[in-house]
Amino acid sequence: MGQVFNLPVLNQLTGQVENLPHEKNMDLQLTGQTAVVTGGASGIGLATCRAFAAEKCLIAMWDVASNVDEVAKQLAEQFGVSAIGCQLDVTDSDAVGRAAQTTTEAFGLIDHLVHGAAIGSGKFGFPFTNLSPSDWPRVLEVNVLGMVNVAHAVAPVMVSQRSGTLVFVASVAGQIGSQSDPPYSASKAANINFAQCLAKDLAPHGIRVNTVCPGMVQTPLNEAVWRAWHDQQPEDQRLSYLDWAAAKIRTLVPLGKWQRPEDIADMIVFLSSTRAAHVTGQTINVDGGFVMHW
Numbered sequence: 001m002g003q004v005f006n007l008p009v010l011n012q013l014t015g016q017v018e019n020l021p022h023e024k025n026m027d028l029q030l031t032g033q034t035a036v037v038t039g040g041a042s043g044i045g046l047a048t049c050r051a052f053a054a055e056k057c058l059i060a061m062w063d064v065a066s067n068v069d070e071v072a073k074q075l076a077e078q079f080g081v082s083a084i085g086c087q088l089d090v091t092d093s094d095a096v097g098r099a100a101q102t103t104t105e106a107f108g109l110i111d112h113l114v115h116g117a118a119i120g121s122g123k124f125g126f127p128f129t130n131l132s133p134s135d136w137p138r139v140l141e142v143n144v145l146g147m148v149n150v151a152h153a154v155a156p157v158m159v160s161q162r163s164g165t166l167v168f169v170a171s172v173a174g175q176i177g178s179q180s181d182p183p184y185s186a187s188k189a190a191n192i193n194f195a196q197c198l199a200k201d202l203a204p205h206g207i208r209v210n211t212v213c214p215g216m217v218q219t220p221l222n223e224a225v226w227r228a229w230h231d232q233q234p235e236d237q238r239l240s241y242l243d244w245a246a247a248k249i250r251t252l253v254p255l256g257k258w259q260r261p262e263d264i265a266d267m268i269v270f271l272s273s274t275r276a277a278h279v280t281g282q283t284i285n286v287d288g289g290f291v292m293h294w
Contacts, residue, residue, distance in 0.1 A: 028273035030055040034107040035272070036100075038090060038150055039117035040072075041065040043219040044169060047261035048114050051269045053079035060103040060110075061085045062096075063117070082107070090117045090146030093153070100153040109161055112272045113154045116169040118143045118187070120221055124228035126179040136183045143187035144194075151198060159205045165272045166202075166209045168195045169264070172287050175213065180225050188213075192283050199281035208280040210271050214264045215287025216249055254289035 158164030174188025
């Protein structure tokens with residue numbers, strides 16, 4: 001039988017204690033780089049801004065919320081970094097273009113884009129006939145054409161730099177045909193597909209493009225899905241938000257717990273770093289194993 005060494009003994013024998021990878025902190029090498037985050041004033045977007053700020057990035061927070069500038073100022077004070085807020089609707093291509101110009105004027109470059117701005121239909125879509133055709137256009141306009149507008153505004157800046165990363169926040173709903181909100185699911189599938197198109201187009205310019213798909217995350221959008229379901233149920237079958245979500249998690253998520261906005265943000269920032277230098281055109285699930293069931 002071979003001899004089993006515990007780690008301290010093995011370290012003594014090899015003399016490589018200082019060189020063990022797990023003894024080192026991961027250096028993401030993002031200090032001083034510029035990160036643009038759409039939907040950055042709340043939820044996953046805000047968690048992503050905070051994660052980039054913790055790496056000492058310069059932050060451009062793009063959001064439809066009227067308080068985006070104030071949220072950016074608070075972020076700057078907390079982390080000791082430069083941050084600006086740009087209020088815009090991603091469906092307005094001119095406004096998106098102006099935000100890109102404002103960002104480059106403030107920071108010089110756009111090194112990283114994270115596109116998280118999205119909406120749902122606000123209705124429970126199972127079966128799909130619970131919705132009408134009129135429930136679709138706004139979701140597709142925000143979630144699909146918004147992504148197109150942002151890509152068209154930012155990609156030329158990165159091409160001129162011959163560097164950059166783009167991460168699009170989609171959803172596991174875009175992979176499994178989730179019946180909860182068909183317009184949302186379809187839009188997220190489009191996000192994944194278009195991100196792959198971008199990855200192919202932009203790779204020759206040294207630009208990487210990936211998609212991150214959250215699973216069950218406590219956000220206002222997730223709660224809106226519950227509300228739409230709840231309002232259609234008979235009185236005796238209604239569940240509170242937490243009970244509804246807990247039942248879904250027990251049934252569908254092998255790790256058995258919520259994903260936090262910070263969990264999604266960690267993956268986004270990693271994909272934006274040099275540690276993921278050979279990762280492009282990929283769809284990464286941060287879902288506690290949700291998609292394994294499909």
